[in-house]
């Protein structure tokens with residue numbers, strides 16, 4: 516058993532409040548939430564556990580662990596990196612240094628993809644899908660969790676990211692329906708595919724230096740850099756995807772702010788038909804741009 520901390524035997528609740536105040540004083544605008552997650556992780560408690568244990572004294576080991584987490588957060592490391600995991604579409608995903616932290620906005624891509632598949636028939640039909648630049652496997656695994664008879668291909672240029680995606684697929688019981696391939700976007704795939712999704716790197720190279728420290732210093736550069744105008748990845752993957760889509764197959768990609776019009780133009784120029792206006796995320800930003808391959 517570990518010894519209680521000798522900081523006046525701070526309780527779980529007092530430790531949470533103290534950390535929240537410390538983070539807030541440092542300008543963190545999600546201090547309250549961050550403190551909850553970090554105290555929970557340092558003490559091995561879920562949210563209910565934190566409530567029931569609120570009045571107990573924290574041990575010295577717990578206090579030291581929490582202080583380590585606090586230092587990392589104050590230095591700009593995102594909570595998800597400190598925890599080593601992030602939930603996406605309700606699925607717990609392990610992170611690694613090679614993977615982007617999946618963002619809630621990206622769930623808009625999953626929603627649009629499911630809307631298009633539902634419009635084409637029962638959701639439990641046999642489907643072949645692909646996620647280009649899969650990272651943790653977030654979009655692919657979210658879709659496989661909703662599509663019981665789909666098989667999915669996840670590609671990435673990073674072998675280390677693919678290893679993390681494979682581990683996530685196994686832990687979620689989806690590995691038998693997921694194949695991970697190291698290649699440039701869709702270059703290692705063969706069709707026909709019913710759906711291709713992607714959240715590619717889309718930050719303009721010159722804008723990367725000005726990103727928040729949480730992103731610039733902690734997300735992998737290969738997950739961010741979209742080239743001089745931010746559109747390099749779209750040019751590559753749209754061109755590759757056209758011939759892989761089956762009749763009525765759909766392509767759904769995530770767009771950065773202000774990019775949806777340019778992406779639609781690239782899709783149309785490649786011979787695809789827009790599948791409705793871009794779907795907005797919860798902040799109202801057009802986020803999921805989609806197009807279909809019409810039957811010839």
Ligand SMILES: C[S@@+](CC[C@H](N)C(=O)[O-])C[C@H]1O[C@@H](n2cnc3c(N)ncnc32)[C@H](O)[C@@H]1O
Nearest residue numbers: 615617648649650671672699700714715716738
């Ligand atoms: C913005 S991250 C998205 C990760 C994940 N899909 C998500 O939404 O959380 C882009 C991903 O594309 C990968 N990537 C970058 N260039 C690539 C390329 N040429 N071919 C395949 N994947 C690439 C990166 O390694 C990274 O995992």
